[in-house]
Amino acid sequence: MNAPHDIPKQPIPMFSPKHFPVYMDYSSTTPIDPRVVDKMLPYLREQFGNAASRSHAYGWAAEEAVEWARSEVAQLVHADPREIVFTSGATESINLAIKGVAHFYKDRGNHIITVKTEHKATLDTCRELEREGFEVTYLDVLPNGLIDFAQLEEAMKPGTILLSVMYVNNEIGVIQDIPRIGELCRSRGVIFHVDAAQATGKVEIDLEKTKVDLMSFSAHKSYGPKGIGALFVRRKPRIRIEAQIHGGGHERGMRSGTLAVHQIVGLGEAFRIARLEMESGNARIRALRDRLLAGLKDIEEVYVNGDMDQRVPHNLNISFNYVEGESMLMALKDLAISSGSACTSASLEPSYVLRALGRNDELAHSSIRFTLGRFTTEEEVDFTIKLVKEKIAKLRELSPLWEMFKDGIDLSTIKWAAH
Missing domain, CATH: 3.90.1150.10 (Aspartate Aminotransferase, domain 1)
Incomplete structure (x- = not known):
């Protein structure tokens, strides 16, 4: 693989003052950062191999690129690269996390908690699970948009298996106290999923210290390409999820489908730049x-x-x-x-x-x-x-x-x- 590009100190201007709107x-x-585009282009041209092709150099180069990107995603959020699963975007990651946990742990309980101000990807996924017979509690927020911890604690009960909260709200930009919520979830034995699509590159995320079990990411909210995202799935303590897409068993069986190497490289480069800048x-x-x-x-x-x-x-x-x-x-x-x-x-x-x-x-x-x-x-x-x-x-x-x-x-x- 080529060595990562040096990052200029000043952002590269995208729009002229006369560009409207x-x-x-x-x-x-x-907009995709031009440095991300440059990193992706070789994998749309000469480096076109399938990362699952282990028998020749094209496949090896593709796999090396994928694993480089996986390590960059992991570095941004202080995770183990083996905990990163590539998806088509945050919406798929959220679906995989919420449905995957609900279906795998349904014998433990059928109660899920989320918040009324979540993205539709979370709310509509929870409504789908309600149609399957799961019980979902939708928490109110305080007038400033933050979670009411008393209401959250009150909502938890023996059959609660999952809490899903967004790190940064897409409409009003408020940052929830994810470390504090994580401590509460761990103490109550509740699996904790965080939608971090709007948080990467804006909020310091440390999954070594923060008790989050699953976290969803998107490239296109952080100057990367559309159509690519990732899901963090904690290994210790181990979190199990049921796959929602079946096929060749890619991504350790959690998400089948040929990996879009150029998109994944774009995600990795976008997150590398986010970490440094x-x-x-x-x-x-x-x-x-x-x-x-x-x-x-x-x-x-x-x-x-x-x-x-x-x-x-x-x-x-x-x-x-x-x-x-x-x-x-x-x-x-x-x-x-x-x-x-x-x-x-x-x-x-x-x-x-x-x-x-x-x-x-x-x-x-x-x-x-x-x-x-x-x-x-x-x-x-x-x-x-x-x-x-x-x-x-x-x-x-x-x-x-x-x-x-x-x-x-x-x-x-x-x-x-x-x-």
Whole structure:
């Protein structure tokens, strides 16, 4: 294999200031880092071997590349490479973890706990298990988006086999106290799965110390390619899962299917860069996020959603009261932003995550998620501030609700006629 590329000190610019729309949706997906593309290309051209072909040099080279990537994923999270299973992405990893544990340990119990603010990959997987006869408890969160530990402890019972919690929320960016939750799970004999798709490269993860049994990862949230992810499955104490895809017995029987070597190499390189650049990258992005918040917080009736201390530096989720989210997205067409999760923003329903925080329908509907990243510039942040201020002012000029609010009318006391 080729030696890993040297990493330049400064990020490689992806977008010119004149490129529209300005990308502010890094939690939806990230652009592939050019260094990752360079690392992948040989495995799309001359190094095309199957990693399972043990009888010739093409297969050996492919296997070597896969094992290099496995070790890079493991290094980022302080795990043993043998604990890393490659999948097609975080959604598959989550399905494999939750269904795999539920089916393997069903004789021990049938109760699963998760949180109302989880990604749909977790919530819909749990609903599928409910149809199979499993019992699922969906925990509320506090108004800041963090788990209520008293409620979590109360939910655990003798038949509880699994808890699934996301490390970093994809909509509001809050960081759950995973080490503390892990201690509780281990003391109660509950298997603990963590969705870390939004955490890699943003939060220090140490699986040597943290009592997590299963952890799901995605490449495309960390400047890698789409269609590739991984699942950490702890060896000591050993966690067993039932395979969900059957075939050639790849990945130690946990996930059959010919390995996509170029994708796996991309994941490995993305996580290698994340490990080396996380500290400096987070500091730079936090400064940009704080600059964005400082520029927007003096707008009237603006509410930040989620805890600002226990939060990744990349995320700013804001509700602009008396402005409808869909109208804002159309008005802000020069910004690539989202209202809620990219996976559910096609729906006109208010964000279920913000509803779980106790936000009313109006505030939930008027939320915009700004997520910054490796290639965001100060110029783009300043452009965003100027544009948002201008468009919010124009939309409120057209809003009868804003006019009533400015006239001192308490809108919560008004009974609207049904149509």
